[in-house]
Amino acid sequence: SQTIHQWPATLVQPVGSPLSLECTVEGTSNPNLYWYRQAAGRGLQLLFYSVGIGQISSEVPQNLSASRPQDRQFILSSKKLLLSDSGFYLCAWSVQGQETQYFGPGTRLLVL
Amino acid sequence: GQQLNQSPQSMFIQEGEDVSMNCTSSSIFNTWLWYKQEPGEGPVLLIALYKAGELTSNGRLTAQFGITRKDSFLNISASIPSDVGIYFCAGPGGTSYGKLTFGQGTILTVHP
Numbered sequence: 193s194q195t196i197h198q199w200p201a202t203l204v205q206p207v208g209s210p211l212s213l214e215c216t217v218e219g220t221s222n223p224n225l226y227w228y229r230q231a232a233g234r235g236l237q238l239l240f241y242s243v244g245i246g247q248i249s250s251e252v253p254q255n256l257s258a259s260r261p262q263d264r265q266f267i268l269s270s271k272k273l274l275l276s277d278s279g280f281y282l283c284a285w286s287v288q289g290q291e292t293q294y295f296g297p298g299t300r301l302l303v304l
Numbered sequence: 305g306q307q308l309n310q311s312p313q314s315m316f317i318q319e320g321e322d323v324s325m326n327c328t329s330s331s332i333f334n335t336w337l338w339y340k341q342e343p344g345e346g347p348v349l350l351i352a353l354y355k356a357g358e359l360t361s362n363g364r365l366t367a368q369f370g371i372t373r374k375d376s377f378l379n380i381s382a383s384i385p386s387d388v389g390i391y392f393c394a395g396p397g398g399t400s401y402g403k404l405t406f407g408q409g410t411i412l413t414v415h416p
Contacts, residue, residue: 198346211308224402236392236406237348282346286402291335293404297344 194219198283198296205303211256211270213299215283218264223285225266226293227258230280243288278303280286310393310407318415320395323380327393336376337394337404347392373407383414388394 195218205211217223220223227239238251240258248258255274259267266283280300310327317323327336335354339347351362353369354378360367366379376395380387390409397403 220325230384234390235408238403241403248394284346291338291402291404292349293394293402294349295339296342298346300344 194294196283196294198281198286198299200299201297202300203302205273205301206280207275207303208272208291211273211277211301213268213269213281213283213301215266215296216264216269217266217285219283220264220287222263222288225260225265226284226286227268228284228297230282236282240268261276268298273303275303277301308393308395308405308407309345310410312410314411316413317340317383317400318411319384321383323383323387324377324413325379325391326375327376327395328375330374331407332373334373334396336367336369338365338376338378339392339394340389341409342412347390350391360392371402376387380412383412385414385416387414388412393395 197216203263225242228236230236240250240275242248242260245260245263257268280298282298286293306329319415321391323364337352338350341347341349351360351367356373358369364381367379370376390411392409394404394409397405
């Protein structure tokens with residue numbers, strides 16, 4: 193069966209510090225991968241998606257970047273965090289050509 | 305772009321009551337998905353609908369794909385405290401890479 197992992201689960205970082213959040217998927221090959229941000233426990237905002245290794249598309253302009261160094265690994269990064277980067281970050285995957293997405297457990301990021 | 309209107313935004317009910325929420329789209333969908341998100345966790349897929357008029361159950365949950373293909377309904381019967389969470393509807397985002405459009409969510413609170 194497929195599983196999706198995210199770490200860390202919680203992160204507190206000072207403004208201006210770098211960020212690296214990791215997401216890995218097991219039990220499937222060549223998935224579509226997605227990064228979402230959720231503020232205040234509502235609405236999911238799609239940040240990035242990837243249809244393959246090294247292929248990243250951004251949905252909204254922002255302070256963050258994403259990379260996919262391996263087929264089942266998706267990384268969310270920032271060189272300098274802003275207060276507004278605080279939120280709940282969710283990684284998700286789907287089978288190529290299918291709409292159903294499966295979410296990871298999320299990372300709670302607090303920028304102080 | 306495509307938009308989903310989900311209602312109600314929140315519900316406060318007594319244990320044992322039935323719950324009904326719905327989602328409407330500005331365009332025709334060929335898939336409707338319903339997710340539940342518990343506090344501090346990632347959304348979990350509850351029910352997927354693929355055919356207009358389809359009625360699918362998952363325990364006490366029942367979801368329907370509207371006949372017009374522009375709406376969907378989720379019902380929870382005999383609610384219990386563990387039904388607490390945010391319920392999201394989602395449908396295809398009109399792209400080739402599996403992007404989803406999400407409703408804003410219905411926050412459900414169940415009083416024992």
